[in-house]
Amino acid sequence: MGVTLNPEVWRIDNLELTVRLILAIVLGGLVGLERELGGHSAGFRTHILVCLGSAAIMLLSMYGFSEYAAEPNVRIDPARLAAQVISGIGFLGAGTILRTGLTISGLTTAASLWVVAAVGLSVGAGFYYGASISAFLVVISLFFLNKVEKIFSRAKKDRSITFILQRRINSLQQIVTSMNESGIKIYKITIENEEAADPSVEPLIIRMNVKLKKTKAFDEALIKLAGIEGVLRLETAGDAL
Template sequence: MDSPWVIDNTNILLRLVLSLVLGGIIGWERERSNHAAGLRTHILVCMGSSLIMLLSVYGFSDFVDEVNVRIDPARLATAVITGIGFLGAGTILFTGKSITGLTTAASIWVVGAIGLAVGAGFYFAAVVSTLLIIVNLVVFNKLEQRYIRGSKMHLISVHAANAPGLLDGLSDMLNNKGFVIKKLIVNERSSVPYGEAQPAVPGLEISLHVLTDRKFDPVDLTKQIRELGGVTMVTAE
């Protein structure tokens, strides 16, 4: 009977190539969606996890028969999961209004799990998991955007002259469009016309964090805010 602690080079090559393919499938979807971790990152994570699993299971086969040596194939695998957690954290961004990158961080983590499965020889589980992940990232994403669209936070910044009634007009316009103002910051700011020896012009800098479950059109919103009196600059994201 063949030893469970020994593997030939053909099987090693097969597992590494399979990890490259499965990790590349998920990475291609992330790359196509223009996320921080894309094709090459997912391939490297999957192949690295598979290689470490191969090393953990088969790399110390020469010491299996030693009296004082205990072989634990899962020991290196647990370290992989911990290490991938730090890598996934690098894709999570807090922009001041929302947190992005959680799905990509999760995809890196699950690609590491797929690599471990391939390295351990669980081909069926690895392939099926890859297919289900693609269904989740592609199909469920479209269903979520179309039928389960939740409220999202947006940041609107307005620079304007100190015009009376501007804040009331801005608030009424946003409420009529279905926006809920969650946070409002108003700063007084003065600006000096460029190249002109004139006193500073008093003005306002208004930052609004708004919540809406409707389609967000920054171009249309910017046009409407520009129509309010005294507005000199608008940003919407």
């Protein structure tokens, strides 16, 4: 007994197609709005374009070849192009990830682009509820869980501080005392010698890896450290949210 194929399954009217594309713009824009407000590299327009493009590709995969659906030797696979979107979106996400010293930023934005691509594919396939609830949960995660993450990560913030000191002035003890008072815990110290153009200065390079207990007072602590006698210059780098 043969199976009767219904070619109408692979057809969609213009109104339904328009609704899906507009919904993709709305849901992608909601996620992108949070990234835009946070000043991230991939913001409002980028997320809209990714979501809209994913929805358009899904629509193409499902309905773009409907005229060939009735052909006996043609097999339509709606998931084929969708799979390429999921793997291909990685290059765009990778472009938002930056590393500067100890700082790595852009991971959350890269993840949001990947999720928005999934939302766009869901909208294109007509999976409205799944797409809507996914976009809603992403927005909740970015807006609210980011605040919770900051609270729990305050005690885990790592920083690297480099001091350029005058060798003849004993500043190290004052630096350590000041850092302890500011809630900065030192867990590694590296001392390097540097030849100076002025022999009377004889700079000494001290690199410290530290953990912060009071992140809000870190800027004030740096100003205090820079004012210690014998400190010619200091530089800092650390993890970013």
